[in-house]
Amino acid sequence: MLNKEQIMEILPHRPPMLLVDEILEMDEEHAVGTLHLTGDEFFFQGHFPDNPIMPAVFRLEALAQVGGVALLSLPEFRGKTAVYTGIDKAKFRAIARPGDTLRLEVRFTKRRGPMAVAEGVAWVGSEKAAEAEIKCMVMMG
Numbered sequence: 001m002l003n004k005e006q007i008m009e010i011l012p013h014r015p016p017m018l019l020v021d022e023i024l025e026m027d028e029e030h031a032v033g034t035l036h037l038t039g040d041e042f043f044f045q046g047h048f049p050d051n052p053i054m055p056a057v058f059r060l061e062a063l064a065q066v067g068g069v070a071l072l073s074l075p076e077f078r079g080k081t082a083v084y085t086g087i088d089k090a091k092f093r094a095i096a097r098p099g100d101t102l103r104l105e106v107r108f109t110k111r112r113g114p115m116a117v118a119e120g121v122a123w124v125g126s127e128k129a130a131e132a133e134i135k136c137m138v139m140m141g
Contacts, residue, residue: 019062031070039098054096059130063120067106086135094127114138
């Protein structure tokens with residue numbers, strides 16, 4: 001549905017902090033994206049060189065970026081930036097390593113003006129790699 005170049009037209013993130021390769025599905029209520037881990041990502045260099053694992057916080061960031069694409073695609077928020085206002089119920093399970101593809105599923109549970117709450121799940125194959133309730137705000141200024 002959206003490739004990396006199209007995602008960069010919506011999100012202000014740029015490599016190496018852009019953590020979404022493609023959006024597979026998207027509407028006003030949800031989005032599904034992927035991130036293909038090549039092993040060249042900056043965080044693998046130090047986390048951990050002999051046993052590379054994607055840091056848990058970056059799994060949450062990838063989820064937030066997928067939600068950000070959906071939110072910032074709405075006409076009233078085009079050209080804006082979304083930021084975290086909270087993370088609740090975060091759980092980290094399966095490990096994500098080079099060669100894995102994360103499937104990032106985000107569903108909005110509440111939206112009011114520039115504020116939004118979403119449930120996100122990051123999958124590695126059939127295993128949950130991370131899940132959380134993500135709260136964010138679109139910066140209007």
